[in-house]
Amino acid sequence: xxxxxxxxxxxxxxxxxxxxxxxxxxxxxxxxxxxxxxxxxxxxxxxxxxxxxxxxxxxxxxxxxxxxxxxxxxxxxxxxxxxxxxxxxxxxxxxxxxxxxxxxxxxxxxxxxxxxxxxxxxxxxxxxxxxxxxxxxxxxxxxxxxxxxxxxxxxxxxxxxxxxxxxxxxxxxxxxxxxxxxxxxxxxxxxxxxxxxxxxxxxxxxxxxxxxxxxxxxxxxxxxxxxxxxxxxxxxxxxxxxxxxxxxxxxxxxxxxxxxxxxxxxxxxxxxxxxxxxxxxxxxxxxxxxxxxxxxxxxxxxxxxxxxxxxxxxxxxxxxxxxxxxxxxxxxxxxxxxxxxxxxxxxxxxxxxxxxxxx
Amino acid sequence: xxxxxxxxxxxxxxxxxxxxxxxxxxxxxxxxxxxxxxxxxxxxxxxxxxxxxxxxxxxxxxxxxxxxxxxxxxxxxxxxxxxxxxxxxxxxxxxxxxxxxxxxxxxxxxxxxxxxxxxxxxxxxxxxxxxxxxxxxxxxxxxxxxxxxxxxxxxxxxxxxxxxxxxxxxxxxxxxxxxxxxxxxxxxxxxxxxxxxxxxxxxxxxxxxxxxxxxxxxxxxxxxxxxxxxxxxxxxxxxxxxxxxxxxxxxxxxxxxxxxxxxxxxxxxxxxxxxxxxxxxxxxxxxxxxxxxxxxxxxxxxxxxxxxxxxxxxxxxxx
Amino acid sequence: xxxxxxxxxxxxxxxxxxxxxxxxxxxxxxxxxxxxxxxxxxxxxxxxxxxxxxxxxxxxxxxxxxxxxxxxxxxxxxxxxxxxxxxxxxxxxxxxxxxxxxxxxxxxxxxxxxxxxxxxxxxxxxxxxxxxxxxxxxxxxxxxxxxxxxxxxxxxxxxxxxxxxxxxxxxxxxxxxxxxxxxxxxxxxxxxxxxxxxxxxxxxxxxxxxxxxxxxxxxxxxxxxxxxxxxxxxxxxxxxxxxxxxxxxxxxxxxxxxxxxxxxxxxxx
Numbered sequence: 001x002x003x004x005x006x007x008x009x010x011x012x013x014x015x016x017x018x019x020x021x022x023x024x025x026x027x028x029x030x031x032x033x034x035x036x037x038x039x040x041x042x043x044x045x046x047x048x049x050x051x052x053x054x055x056x057x058x059x060x061x062x063x064x065x066x067x068x069x070x071x072x073x074x075x076x077x078x079x080x081x082x083x084x085x086x087x088x089x090x091x092x093x094x095x096x097x098x099x100x101x102x103x104x105x106x107x108x109x110x111x112x113x114x115x116x117x118x119x120x121x122x123x124x125x126x127x128x129x130x131x132x133x134x135x136x137x138x139x140x141x142x143x144x145x146x147x148x149x150x151x152x153x154x155x156x157x158x159x160x161x162x163x164x165x166x167x168x169x170x171x172x173x174x175x176x177x178x179x180x181x182x183x184x185x186x187x188x189x190x191x192x193x194x195x196x197x198x199x200x201x202x203x204x205x206x207x208x209x210x211x212x213x214x215x216x217x218x219x220x221x222x223x224x225x226x227x228x229x230x231x232x233x234x235x236x237x238x239x240x241x242x243x244x245x246x247x248x249x250x251x252x253x254x255x256x257x258x259x260x261x262x263x264x265x266x267x268x269x270x271x272x273x274x275x276x277x278x279x280x281x282x283x284x285x286x287x288x289x290x291x292x293x294x295x296x297x298x299x300x301x302x303x304x305x306x307x308x309x310x311x312x313x314x315x316x317x318x319x320x321x322x323x324x325x326x327x328x329x330x331x332x333x334x335x336x337x338x339x340x341x342x343x344x345x346x347x348x349x350x351x352x353x354x355x356x357x358x359x
Numbered sequence: 360x361x362x363x364x365x366x367x368x369x370x371x372x373x374x375x376x377x378x379x380x381x382x383x384x385x386x387x388x389x390x391x392x393x394x395x396x397x398x399x400x401x402x403x404x405x406x407x408x409x410x411x412x413x414x415x416x417x418x419x420x421x422x423x424x425x426x427x428x429x430x431x432x433x434x435x436x437x438x439x440x441x442x443x444x445x446x447x448x449x450x451x452x453x454x455x456x457x458x459x460x461x462x463x464x465x466x467x468x469x470x471x472x473x474x475x476x477x478x479x480x481x482x483x484x485x486x487x488x489x490x491x492x493x494x495x496x497x498x499x500x501x502x503x504x505x506x507x508x509x510x511x512x513x514x515x516x517x518x519x520x521x522x523x524x525x526x527x528x529x530x531x532x533x534x535x536x537x538x539x540x541x542x543x544x545x546x547x548x549x550x551x552x553x554x555x556x557x558x559x560x561x562x563x564x565x566x567x568x569x570x571x572x573x574x575x576x577x578x579x580x581x582x583x584x585x586x587x588x589x590x591x592x593x594x595x596x597x598x599x600x601x602x603x604x605x606x607x608x609x610x611x612x613x614x615x616x617x618x619x620x621x622x623x624x625x626x627x628x629x630x631x632x633x634x635x636x637x638x639x640x641x642x643x644x645x646x647x648x649x650x651x652x653x654x655x656x657x658x659x660x661x662x663x664x665x666x667x668x669x670x671x672x673x674x675x676x677x678x
Numbered sequence: 679x680x681x682x683x684x685x686x687x688x689x690x691x692x693x694x695x696x697x698x699x700x701x702x703x704x705x706x707x708x709x710x711x712x713x714x715x716x717x718x719x720x721x722x723x724x725x726x727x728x729x730x731x732x733x734x735x736x737x738x739x740x741x742x743x744x745x746x747x748x749x750x751x752x753x754x755x756x757x758x759x760x761x762x763x764x765x766x767x768x769x770x771x772x773x774x775x776x777x778x779x780x781x782x783x784x785x786x787x788x789x790x791x792x793x794x795x796x797x798x799x800x801x802x803x804x805x806x807x808x809x810x811x812x813x814x815x816x817x818x819x820x821x822x823x824x825x826x827x828x829x830x831x832x833x834x835x836x837x838x839x840x841x842x843x844x845x846x847x848x849x850x851x852x853x854x855x856x857x858x859x860x861x862x863x864x865x866x867x868x869x870x871x872x873x874x875x876x877x878x879x880x881x882x883x884x885x886x887x888x889x890x891x892x893x894x895x896x897x898x899x900x901x902x903x904x905x906x907x908x909x910x911x912x913x914x915x916x917x918x919x920x921x922x923x924x925x926x927x928x929x930x931x932x933x934x935x936x937x938x939x940x941x942x943x944x945x946x947x
Contacts (some may be wrong), residue, residue: 200799202806207806207809217774218773218775221773226762226789277884
């Protein structure tokens with residue numbers, strides 16, 4: 001009843017191709033954006049901002065990066081953690097080498113280093129496909145992990161081997177370091193993540209995104225249509241690694257503050273991969289769903305289970321949460337194999353004809 | 360010039376100069392290769408029969424070992440603990456078949472892969488919940504497995520030390536591989552397994568009971584996981600770090616093929632020996648610690664020359 | 679039919695032989711295709727028809743022989759080059775992009791004609807946006823032509839087989855090809871669908887002037903649609919001419935129906 005498109009006619013192809021063709025969608029999106037940008041910073045506690053929302057946004061961005069490569073271009077990648085690390089270390093070197101430069105600029109710049117790394121490790125994709133390609137990305141992952149430990153230049157030879165984010169300011173506000181307020185950090189992260197999301201959406205709905213999807217679905221036919229697999233695959237690797245690199249830099253500078261090489265391990269790669277899969281491969285909004293499911297849900301369970309009276313000790317809560325998440329994943333797959341994004345689509349379809357059961 | 364010497368000449372001189380050390384390194388590589396092959400075997404079993412890449416194989420290894428040790432620590436005698444653990448793996452197989460495979464029959468492989476990911480989360484949580492997260496010692500002696508070692512003289516003054524447990528592991532692994540290889544190629548159930556791997560619907564339409572096949576195969580994979588867990592645990596402790604080692608099976612699978620039982624052995628040996636040789640003789644050049652990625656690099660280089668793996672079939676794309 | 683078929687040759691296949699290891703797909707085949715004509719390639723299963731199309735496409739490289747397209751001799755050609763020089767095709771087993779909608783699939787056929795660079799694509803303004811709208815317009819013309827407006831947004835994996843074939847035709851048309859290769863475009867269709875498809879093929883030929891090479895098993899369709907026919911059997915050419923000539927060729931009849939005395943000999947020996 002409320003979600004119908006009746007009366008909303010499109011009189012140009014441009015209008016038809018809009019990202020949110022339905023007025024209700026546009027309103028909904030606007031409401032969410034206003035909530036996120038203007039309401040949340042004032043009502044959310046520091047804990048919610050620091051431990052939930054900031055990492056959620058950063059991980060969602062990393063998931064978008066992975067989704068570009070695996071969901072849209074169909075190239076399975078297990079090297080996400082490594083690429084994030086590449087961006088983080090690049091940013092560290094940049095900020096320590098150019099202490100006066102604008103931090104946001106340096107973060108955006110460090111993505112290019114990650115993109116270069118991604119290009120190199122993406123080269124095997126021209127010959128290797130599918131699950132076999134996963135091995136090449138695993139090689140990248142473990143090799144990069146090794147680099148983060150062994151190449152002292154990357155962490156300026158400091159004794160602990162860890163990198164941390166020095167204090168940086170912009171417009172008089174402290175952005176990073178111990179003095180930065182969670183609200184400032186949250187708003188900066190929100191701005192960057194939303195900005196990159198918009199750019200990726202543009203890429204995905206144009207000819208470049210289409211070329212990725214063609215390679216994913218049937219690369220032989222794609223070639224017969226004039227797509228050059230080299231260009232399509234490498235561009236996917238480059239864009240994906242860029243985004244993961246930026247996410248990695250933000251991971252250190254806006255979330256953790258200080259990080260050891262172990263943070264960018266294969267575990268992180270798998271975490272992001274699961275987020276992409278559960279959210280729905282090939283869907284941008286799915287990335288946000290997946291990140292929410294795998295990041296926020298466990299925290300939620302961890303806090304809610306004691307409230308419900310199930311008290312088994314702090315450690316065991318983590319284990320129980322793991323078990324519940326595992327069961328939920330399996331249940332989900334039986335129910336809707338294409339991820340949360342498809343569930344959302346189905347829900348919207350049902351909403352269109354509500355209160356009738358079907359159109 | 361010096362670098363070229365270091366890469367192409369010096370290591371071989373080193374090898375020739377201490378042949379007993381080389382033999383030791385080769386033996387160590389052989390043993391770890393056998394163990395990698397065992398892990399890969401679990402993957403091959405399930406992939407061969409259902410086309411599923413069982414992401415949870417690594418955690419099954421840990422889980423099986425933990426169950427065995429946990430039961431023993433609760434006072435159950437070793438042999439009985441072994442039998443009970445086998446039973447537990449059987450129950451797990453039945454549960455997986457009933458609750459995961461059956462509802463997801465004929466879904467694309469990525470879905471099944473994701474389901475095994477969910478299974479991993481579940482088993483990790485369950486294992487840590489029931490048994491606790493600290494590393495445990497494998498009950499090697501209690502199970503009747505040999506301990507101690509033999510020294511074999513080698514060359515003029517050298518000695519090569521062979522651990523008995525390693526020899527036992529090699530023998531057990533080879534026996535398992537031989538048995539499984541025969542099972543797949545000679546028996547009726549083995550044939551049915553291969554049919555199911557090819558096409559679920561087609562297999563159903565010729566009357567093969569998918570449920571039975573899957574239960575059997577997951578049980579077999581569970582037994583292999585248990586054997587792997589015992590062997591690995593005997594050489595180093597039983598902990599959740601084993602799960603990451605299981606990833607090492609991927610390069611083995613790449614080389615040996617995802618569906619080849621003998622391929623798992625060949626792949627395992629290449630990776631095991633290659634890794635050890637690389638780490639000992641070339642590792643110091645790069646500052647050490649290169650075994651964390653050497654196996655994957657080896658597999659990657661192989662793939663660049665043969666994108667379908669050593670034993671894989673070259674498929675001619677038909678359009 | 680009032681189409682003017684010129685005598686100018688667009689594609690010339692000369693002495694082409696293709697083998698996969700020991701399997702000889704086609705042996706010493708020569709024929710030509712003239713501008714604006716509809717050329718049928720027929721023959722029993724396994725005769726090498728699809729292999730022949732794959733060779734023209736650049737997907738397989740023949741061991742012997744040459745192909746001359748629009749006056750230029752090509753030795754080893756990549757499929758993307760074939761696409762760029764004006765050859766499009768459909769496939770026996772419908773090679774559509776299953777994850778994409780009908781609209782996106784046909785838009786993918788416009789890939790070669792889209793040039794807006796990466797930066798414009800990022801912001802989706804200016805040249806990128808204008809290009810997208812312009813090509814959308816062209817694609818809508820094809821959608822109108824093929825009468826598939828109602829399935830624009832549906833993922834092609836969900837469409838029935840007949841509609842999938844039509845979408846595939848649309849995708850090939852989107853490339854605005856000079857030579858269109860159709861591999862069994864009517865396989866699995868009922869009479870009504872075949873009549874629709876035949877009409878589309880004829881319209882493509884007469885309205886857009888596209889030269890068409892067509893593999894087809896339905897003899898009625900072949901006789902009605904084509905200007906000239908090539909017949910293959912066991913990888914060799916056994917007839918070449920107008921439909922009426924080919925229909926009465928003894929070799930062709932033998933190939934399709936089999937020869938009686940050979941059969942009985944095989945049973946007794």
